[in-house]
Amino acid sequence: MIPRLKPTLGWRELAALVRPAAADAVPRFEAAFAQLARQKHAIAFPYGRTGLWALLQAMGLEGREVICPAYTCVVVPHAIVHAGATPVFVDSNARDFNMNLDLARKAVTPRTGAIIATSIFGHPVNLAALEGFRRDFPAVRVIHDGAHSFFAEDAGRPVHLAADANIVGLNISKLMTSIFGGMTTTDDDALADALRQVRDRLVAPPGRRKGFKRRLYLGAIPIAFSGPVYGFVNRLERAGLLRRFVKYFDEATIDMPADFRIGMTGVEAEVGRIQTDRYPDIIAHRRSIAGVYDEEFRSVPGVTRPPLGAGATWSHYVVRVDDRDRIHADLLRRGIQLGVLIDYSIPDLKAYRGSAGDRFDCPTSRSFVPRVLNLPLAVSPLQARWIVSKLRETIGVPIARTRAA
């Protein structure tokens, strides 16, 4: 079974599992992450969404509107609501899945406090458009959601540096991991101070119990992702037996994890710091596999490829196909698990439909929902080619024709 995602963990991370964490593990991880981000401040949180929630409060945005993409992870508006602000949803670009910044301009009102620009799936936000927005609306704070992209670049310039702050998530599905956790980075000293104060006031230090739970979770990852176990877990999942554990949101509820205000543990920080060393190799590998997919899919009709920008960091390689659910199920039977992220448009979810921020129709975002299919990136070039050949069979493209192409 080829899993749809797989964290890149080595012996150093597993050694951190059995070693007591250093007392200053979290500040050391913050320093390493700041260096990787090429920013002055990196401030650690138990989740990416906690970092966003704290950031909005540090910016003083309670009671204000926050413009965010209709097509993003649902935890983003949840964090906005929990921070006492109102998410206002804006439709996407058809080409790169990112929020349409021309439409975002029309969403600005006197109540707008911030805009969250997301480099979704690792596709960099269009920097010229973002900078134009900034120039025209200087009172609106700009937050970059880098959970999918970290330090993606547009025309050679890192997108996250164009924002007042960048947030990332660090769970095992992200580009690099600290088991769970998140980071907020900024070059603004006053904002960093305010953010640390919010964290000191609202996020409790983790106890031994949380550290123990995180160690157990980390120890289970290599086992869960090993071939036979993963196949078995997947069968349970398909039978609906694991829904309670794998479903990360309920479409009618605006909630945060029970421990979202309990700080990052030392073991998570140790793993995260080790992963910062691996980050460049992880991205280089993902870029090369995206290149393989791009080349292979050129000869498969009926598949819309994502743009292959040089600065994309590829949290997900997402094609669009008709008949997605059949293809997904068919490949699963052949031992290939593809993802279907993101399979909702936020203003269409029960929790947000008809809410104050459901102000604009978002047809492009909605059009992605039944068509997106994510290909695994933690695979070898050979596996990537094999996956495309299976997908081609499923779609019904004759092999001879593609060879000739």
Ligand SMILES: *Cc1c(COP(=O)(O)O)cnc(C)c1O
């Ligand atoms: C994962 C993610 C986050 C943060 O997620 P956490 O699970 O809270 O760490 C934020 N935005 C996007 C787009 C994400 O995918």
